[in-house]
Amino acid sequence: MHSNGSWEDWKMVGSTPLGLTVSKSGDVLVCMPNQGLLKVNDDQIFLLASEVNGIPIRLADAVVEASDGSVYFSDASTKFGYDRFFLDLLEAKPHGRLLKYDPITKKTTVLLDGLGFANGVALSLEEDYILICETWKFRCLKHWIKGEKLGSTEIFIENLPGGPDNINIAADGRSYWIALIGGMRSRPLEFVYRYGILKHIFATYPYLLEWIGFMDNQTMVVKVGEEGEPIISFDDSNGKVISLVTSAMEVEDYLYLGSLNANFLGRLSIDKFRI
16 A cells, blocks of 8 residues: 555465564565465565474464564464364464564574464564463463563453454554454353353354354454553444454554455544543
């Protein structure tokens, strides 16, 4: 998308690209399901990482780059791919990972594993910690990558009203926008979790998940402070204008919204809501 609002087809990278970010070099880093981490420019497409310790990167999801070129990205599930991600929810076992790609050694390492569908990632302004969303656990974790707490992990925010998808740092550099997926804390879904036979039925006939409201049209984004304290939220319970929002990015006076259901970008003026 150009600054004048026009679009152009740029590169065919394969199936369905998920998270992406523009690197310091001007290349685009892309998370590709069933492939791994790609680097894309006008001339070529490079595969940077496809496995870690012999385990394939099955569902690369979100990515950020640090000022030193290190790349931090999520692998939502080591067991289920993009076309069967709902099975990860039904099984309710943690298969996600937070990974780091080193551009100097060309090696990828595991920073965290055993995550409940590792989704969005965000790097703090000082680049001393990474935030990562655990969608099925309705929380985000803070993993320290510098300083006295190097290597330690703590809960950033938990008990969210929806499954956290993507997380982006706000314009002030001290807070974060989190997009929440509705329909994941419904009573029907909690009932399904109680019985193995029901989980088997829904795994066999996944279209039934829509019947119980899984990933419904509700739209919700929340802004939280650097200690995880809620600041403000926007909610459209029926998703009349835009539904199933999975990302929210603040640029100047607007919040731009990405959706799995829409063929457009949403834009919300937030200047009057600033705190």
